[in-house]
Structures are given as structure tokens and as C-alpha cells.
Amino acid sequence: MSAVAEPAKETNGGGKRKCKESTITKAKRAKVVTNSSSWEERLCALEKDVQERLNAPYLDTVNRDKALRFEPGHPVVSCHNGLxxxxxxxxxxxxxxxxxxxxxxxxxxxxxxxxxxxMLHFDGWSSKHDTEVAENEVFDAVFRTRPVDTFALLVAHEWNLLRRNQLARGAKGLGRSAFLMNDRMYAVMEAAWKEDCGGGQTLSFGQFCGRLPGPYRRGSH
Structure with missing residues (x-):
């Protein structure tokens, strides 16, 4: 398994760390839809789906695993103030x-x-921003674990990409440790998602979430 907890970073001449631009390939970038309303509407629905999937094991009163999911120091991804x-x-x-x-x-x-x-510590932030979060509201940032975590990481990437486009800023404008995958990792995650769908998913995740042209299949995720 490989960690995808934080996008790759580089150091400039002044010693400051900044996120590499990490979204989609140039070919795909040229096809990004200009109207983001359908993209945002679709992602809102997918976010609800992600939360329902994360909730499912906790609502299974018969087979629920009472063990704690994570050890201290484990990398996760969490939504904070809309990102x-x-x-x-x-x-x-x-x-x-x-x-x-x-x-x-x-x-x-x-x-x-x-x-x-x-208690979560957001990478690169002061400890004053540490936040208490319920276990069912975070997902694993280590690839590859459960299908829901793979799906959630793709949705998180797309949501941050949408917000970055709306703000007309680079990745740095989203703040330290904002979750965005590079092209290679995105392709790996997308392939894993298609495999988790049973091999019958022909759409790219960009099409599926409404970012790229092409209809999505309701209930096909």
C-alpha cells in the first residue's frame, strides 16, 4: 500500500514549501466544463453518498467491529470548513x-x-487548529484499503479542484495540506474505483462526477 495522505510538495529557492500543481492531464484540462453548476450539484450528491457509505458499518448492529479504526499517527482525509x-x-x-x-x-x-x-492534526497547520472529529466522518488516506475510501478520496479531490477553479487560485490558495492528487495517483485511484465497480464502469471519474462532458449512470458507483 502507498500513502496518498498529502499531495507532493516541492521547495522553492526561498525555502518555502508549496504544493505542486496536481490535477488532471493537460489534455483533460482542456475539456473541463466551463459551467461548474452541474459539476457542483453532482459532487454534492456524491458527498452524501460517501457519508452514507462511511456510516454503514456503524449502523450494522450485528456485524459492527468495535475496534478502533486508526492508530495514532495514521494519515486520514477530513472535511474542514468546506474543503x-x-x-x-x-x-x-x-x-x-x-x-x-x-x-x-x-x-x-x-x-x-x-x-x-x-483529535486530528491538519498537516502543516498549527496545533491550535486541531479538531475533534467522529470516526465515521473521516476516510483512510492510505491506498488501498476499502472501496469506500478510494471513492471518497476521488470525491475529495474533485471537490477541492472545483473550489480551486471557482476561487481562480492555484493549489496554494486552498491552504496548507489541501488534498489534491497528482496525475499519476489520480489515474491509479480511478482505475481502482473502476475495478471496485466490478469492471462495468466505462466512464472516467471526471465524467461520472460531472466535470467532463458525458452522462453519468445513476446508481452505477
Whole structure:
């Protein structure tokens, strides 16, 4: 397995670190749709799908694995203030009832169905930005683990790419450790996603998420 927790970085002459431009190939870049509304609408739907998939193991009261998913120091990706960032698990904090899993605040949940929370340190940021996040709201940044993590990483990349285009800034404008894959890793992840689909997926992920021209298949992910 290879870690994709943080996009490749380079050092300029002044010693400052900056993210390499890491999106799609030039050939694909020329075909990016100019109207981002359908792209954004589709990604919003895919984000909900990702969260439902992340929630599924915690709602399985029969086969739920009670073991903690991550060890301290493990790389993950988490959404923070509307963007996806790479982060490192510092420690587990407590058990709670996250809104992402149980939106009904009045619902009574037995203790064994509560979800552990983790303190995350966002890579390259001051510790004052460390954030407590429920375990079901983050995904593994180590390739390759579960199909949901592969799918989630592709969605996270596309979401940050959309925001970067809307802001008309480079990758650096998204902030330190904003999650964007380079072309090679994107191709590897896309191939893994197609394999996880059972080999019947003929669309590129760019088409599937609405960034590139071409219809997507509802329910084909």
C-alpha cells in the first residue's frame, strides 16, 4: 500500500514549501466544463453518498467491529470548513452520537452504538487548529484499503479542484495540506474505483462526477 495522505510538495529557492500543481492531464484540462453548476450539484450528491457509505458499518448492529479504526499517527482525509485536508490522527477522545450518523437529536442511542471521536492534526497547520472529529466522518488516506475510501478520496479531490477553479487560485490558495492528487495517483485511484465497480464502469471519474462532458449512470458507483 502507498500513502496518498498529502499531495507532493516541492521547495522553492526561498525555502518555502508549496504544493505542486496536481490535477488532471493537460489534455483533460482542456475539456473541463466551463459551467461548474452541474459539476457542483453532482459532487454534492456524491458527498452524501460517501457519508452514507462511511456510516454503514456503524449502523450494522450485528456485524459492527468495535475496534478502533486508526492508530495514532495514521494519515486520514477530513472535511474542514468546506474543503478536504490531509490530517494525522493524534489520539482518540471520547464516545459520542454524531449528527452525521444520527441526525435526530432526540433519538436515544445505547452506549454500544456511540461512535469514537479522534483529535486530528491538519498537516502543516498549527496545533491550535486541531479538531475533534467522529470516526465515521473521516476516510483512510492510505491506498488501498476499502472501496469506500478510494471513492471518497476521488470525491475529495474533485471537490477541492472545483473550489480551486471557482476561487481562480492555484493549489496554494486552498491552504496548507489541501488534498489534491497528482496525475499519476489520480489515474491509479480511478482505475481502482473502476475495478471496485466490478469492471462495468466505462466512464472516467471526471465524467461520472460531472466535470467532463458525458452522462453519468445513476446508481452505477
Amino acid at each position: 478536504y485536508y490531509t490530517a494525522t490522527v493524534k489520539l482518540y477522545v471520547r464516545m459520542m452520537k454524531p449528527d452525521s450518523l444520527y441526525p435526530d437529536k432526540t433519538q436515544k442511542i445505547p452506549a454500544e452504538l456511540l461512535v469514537p471521536t479522534m
